[in-house]
Amino acid sequence: MKKLLIIIGCLMHFAAFAQIDNPVHWTFTAAPAGDNKVEISATAQIDEGWHLYSQFLKEGGPVPTSFQFDNAESYHLVDGVTESPAATSGYDSTFEMTILYHEKSVTFKQLITYTDPAAQIKGQVHYMVCSGQKCLPPTDVDFEVAVDATVSHAANTAQVQKDNAPADKQSPVNDSGSSILSIFLAGFLGGLAAFFLPCIYPMVPLTVSFFTKQSKTRRQGIRAAIIYGCSIIVIYVGLGLLITAVFGASALNEASSSAVFNLLFFTILVVFALSFLGAFEITLPSVFVNSIDQKSGKGGWIGLFFMAFALALVSFSCTGPLIGTLLVEAVSKGSYLGPATGMFGFSLALALPFTLFAIFPSWLKSLPKSGGWLNSVKVTLGLLELALAFKYLTNVDLAYHWGLLSRDLFLVIWIIIFGVLAFYLLGKIRLSHDSEVKTLSIPRLLLSMLALAFTVYLIPGLFGAPLKGISGWLPPQQTQQFTLGAANADKPAGSSTHKYAGLFHAPENIDAFYDYDEGMAYAKKMHKPVLLDFTGWSCTNCRKMEAAVWSDPEVLKRLKEDYVLISLYVDDRTSLSNTEKYVSKVSSKSINTIGQKWSDLQQERFNTNAQPFYVILDPDGQPTAEPRAFNLDIKAYVDFLDMGISSVRKKLTVQLSN
Structure with missing residues (x-):
């Protein structure tokens, strides 16, 4: 009887996570806007405690709301999509950028000219919503509005589609x-x-x-x-x-x-x-x-x-x-x-x-x-501009997953630039327009010391140091190619053959799989429990958990020694091969990318669609503990991991005794 009550209690706890959130409800309408013109309005009603991101976000942050209209000869778009009321602005310290978002309601409008009054305007809105504790994967909602429509066409997000990146809200502290x-x-x-x-x-x-x-x-x-x-x-x-x-x-x-x-x-x-x-x-x-x-x-x-x-x-x-x-x-x-x-x-x-x-x-x-020192000012600014330029290049590199600028390479470039700046200010390097530096002025000496100090500060980053002071300017820690103490030879078997091998690494130098089947096969071979990590490249709260919880020595020890980590990025836009594509049983939508595949897995098996979301599985793929979402309680996370370790060890003991 006692065992039965425990099982029922576990199922009730698990059920608390088993929910598909539906915080945004869309209404699409068309209204005349002059001769052969119509204005399409997409109004989003947002549940209390949730927010929808604006269209206008910088690269490297959360996924913005966007609209795509089907090509048709019967109508043409005029300018871009507007949104009202104006988005609320707040600084997000995780992304180190200003985030624009909407709460309660927002209306997006698109002006269209048409040649056929009977035209049907079709399209899709791609968006992401977050609360203070979790974020839903980006969702696609199809719409169709007649040019002469007088009745609105409504759709809501009860069907959850997975297309791009989750990111969790951090409370804004600054105004626009x-x-x-x-x-x-x-x-x-x-x-x-x-x-x-x-x-x-x-x-x-x-x-x-x-x-x-x-x-x-x-x-x-x-x-x-x-x-x-x-x-x-x-x-x-x-x-x-x-x-x-x-x-x-x-x-x-x-x-x-x-x-x-x-x-x-x-x-x-x-x-x-x-x-x-x-x-x-x-x-x-x-x-x-x-x-x-x-x-x-x-x-x-x-x-x-x-x-x-x-x-x-x-x-x-x-x-x-x-x-x-x-x-x-x-x-x-x-x-x-x-x-x-x-x-x-x-x-x-x-x-x-x-x-x-x-x-x-x-x-x-x-x-x-006036003198030669004026040209030194010019050269100094030139080197600083060159360093700044690579920040924009890494934005493009991350957006398209080119893998050109790893964190290591970016740091090498900056170390060289600021090292050259330090030696230039000391007079050890001269360009064609420079005059000879016979003595150093106090400002020049201080600036050279500052440049040299910054160069030395960057060097530990080559070996995996977080460099938190400038982390917002650097590529993500996962792109680090080499980390001191993390030998490539010790990586789990099979990870080297994965399409992401050498591109991304788990935070805190944890060996990780980015494919569910590979990770489960390795866990079964090693008789270890699995930490299934549903995450996203743009997930703010995921980064918080990794920085604040995974970095704890007790947590890190267990993740490195006792677990097989499988991190599934639901926002990955890498296309699946034609043979891998399928139609979701949950949403009846086509699954075309790796991110959609993992998001669909999360919904189908665990009936939830929020990140971060952590599930402990035994080597046979069965859950052994109540899943966890965003929670910075380190002790509770350690207990969560210990529960999984204990459960797998007991199961292994029973199997060996039989």
């Missing part, structure tokens, strides 16, 4: 202003750096001299300096607004999450870096520059404006790469006001010194004289 503020500060620091470039710094005494000599009174000189400084701000902010106006908010947001644009950003930054290093100069047409310079000779406000315009054009060979880098960063944030905000910070920092030195000309005496 945090991203704008970071762009402004980056622009301001860029403007300060630009002030010390060879094409701007020597202009300060000449400009101040012009104001003092051309003005009859000190008051007129101060007014002219202020107008000049404001003109600089207007010109650069105008450039930022022009970029937004030309490309539009939709294009900027698409750029922030597009692998193609990230690859383009990488190329642009490499070109800018080479320009700063002296390979070539980026200049504007001389005819245009001369025309603006002639207009700067006019008096009054117009003359001062064109004088500032001439400074911007003449100095473009130096500031162009810096401005380009800033705009790339602003666009990559996916913010509508990003380019203008960045340019405002840049121009403010650039305009302030000219204005202040004109108001207080005696300060000029304290300025260091």
Whole structure:
């Protein structure tokens, strides 16, 4: 009787996990929007405690909501999909990026022109929803709306489809202003750096001299300096607004999450870096520059404006790469006001010194004289831009699973770049435009020490050190090719033949299988219990569990010595072969990718679709303990693992005795 009660209790506990969440309900409608135009609306009603991600997310974070319309000659899309109300913004410390999401309800709209009033508009919405404790795999919902529809077509997420990446919500702690503020500060620091470039710094005494000599009174000189400084701000902010106006908010947001644009950003930054290093100069047409310079000779406000315009054009060979880098960063944030905000910070920092030195000309005496050190500033910025470029390349690499930039290789590149920077600042490396460094100034010595310290800090990362201070800039720990203390020869048999072998590694250097059948075969051979880990590459709470729980010595010891770990990534987009594809018994949908296969397995066997989700199996594939979801209680996790170990050992003892 006692054993029966225990079994019933276990089944009741297990049943608590056996649920298919259905937190989003969709309604699709069509409304006239003018001659031969219709507006398609997709309204999502979101259950309390859940949130739906915006369309406009950066690469490397959670999966954004997206819409795909079937191609048809009878209708055409106008611009992109809009969403309202505006998404809530919050900083996610796990991804080290701003996350945009919706709660309660949101409506997505797409304007369409049609030639056939009887046309049927078909498509699919791909989205992901999360709560504070778990996240559901990305889901596809098909829709079909008639152009002249007066009755809405509704669909909900009761059928769970598995197509892309789960990611769990981390409570946002900052508002939407945090991203704008970071762009402004980056622009301001860029403007300060630009002030010390060879094409701007020597202009300060000449400009101040012009104001003092051309003005009859000190008051007129101060007014002219202020107008000049404001003109600089207007010109650069105008450039930022022009970029937004030309490309539009939709294009900027698409750029922030597009692998193609990230690859383009990488190329642009490499070109800018080479320009700063002296390979070539980026200049504007001389005819245009001369025309603006002639207009700067006019008096009054117009003359001062064109004088500032001439400074911007003449100095473009130096500031162009810096401005380009800033705009790339602003666009990559996916913010509508990003380019203008960045340019405002840049121009403010650039305009302030000219204005202040004109108001207080005696300060000029304290300025260091121009010299070879100005080119050193330029080269330093070039090396920093080169390091930044590889961040965008790794975004593309991860998106397409190319496997080009492992964490090790990325660190090697950065170690070389910052090592070269340290030796350059020490005067041990000279480029063609540099003058000989006979003595080191205090700022140069301090900067070289900082670069050298950062280089040394990076080196342990080659052997698996987490480098938590810059982890957001590095490829994931799983891409590490070599970790000290984890011998490749000790990997479980069969893992080397898996299609992911050599690409991804389990956190904390745990040997892991990425295929269910291979892992179970090895567990049966070794008579070990299995920890079945349903996870995702973009799952925030999965990363939290790995960093906070799996890293604990007691947990790590058990995972490495007593278990066979099988990590099944439900967001993996790798296509299955034609012979492996099938139709799901749960959702009746076609299973075409590895991620869909594992998500379907999770639903079919365990009747749940959230990650992270941990199941302990014996070597025969039978559950031996209550499954666990997201919970940072280390002691409870140790007890969970011990229960599985004990159960398998008892079963093995019985088998041997028989």
